[in-house]
Amino acid sequence: MSDENLTKPRQAEPVSGGCQCGAVRYSIGRLGKATICHCRMCQKAFGNYFAPLVVAHNIEWTRGKPAIFRSSETNWRGFCNQCGTPLTYEYEGHVEIAIGTLDNPDLAPPVQQVNARYRRHGVHGLIQLPEKPLDEMQQDELWNQSVVSHQHPDHDTEADYQPGD
Numbered sequence: 045m046s047d048e049n050l051t052k053p054r055q056a057e058p059v060s061g062g063c064q065c066g067a068v069r070y071s072i073g074r075l076g077k078a079t080i081c082h083c084r085m086c087q088k089a090f091g092n093y094f095a096p097l098v099v100a101h102n103i104e105w106t107r108g109k110p111a112i113f114r115s116s117e118t119n120w121r122g123f124c125n126q127c128g129t130p131l132t133y134e135y136e137g138h139v140e141i142a143i144g145t146l147d148n149p150d151l152a153p154p155v156q157q158v159n160a161r162y163r164r165h166g167v168h169g170l171i172q173l174p175e176k177p178l179d180e181m182q183q184d185e186l187w188n189q190s191v192v193s194h195q196h197p198d199h200d201t202e203a204d205y206q207p208g209d
């Protein structure tokens with residue numbers, strides 16, 4: 045990996061993002077520390093091996109609001125109640141946002157693993173897994189190009205935007 049790939053891209057402020065259907069959109073004044081959390085609660089909340097999260101300072105909900113599941117006595121998890129996208133991990137006075145929901149997730153490269161002792165076995169060596177052979181990759185790419193997406197684009201849209209447009 046070249047040093048270039050490790051350099052944090054310049055953060056254009058504020059930072060925008062939202063759920064996959066576009067019913068919930070946000071603007072973040074400043075991004076804080078980005079981590080991946082391996083705890084079992086994050087695995088369930090994200091339906092995944094771990095949760096990539098970045099601290100969101102001065103977050104404003106610019107369209108809709110996340111629905112909230114109170115996942116513990118002290119914590120809340122926000123998600124879109126129309127498309128199910130996990131959006132936040134929260135405790136009193138503190139909001140972290142799911143990195144994959146940023147319009148540009150590269151703005152928040154994780155710098156630390158949290159709750160590493162709960163890391164699932166499958167995580168080790170994930171990116172060393174063999175890639176599909178070239179001809180299959182090319183077929184996948186053709187397929188990708190044929191997909192008509194119903195997801196919200198990676199930028200803010202007009203107020204009359206309808207999910208699925």
Ligand SMILES: [Zn+2]
Binds near residue numbers: 063067068
């Ligand atoms: Zn949504």
Ligand SMILES: [Zn+2]
Binds near residue numbers: 081082083087095
């Ligand atoms: Zn966690």
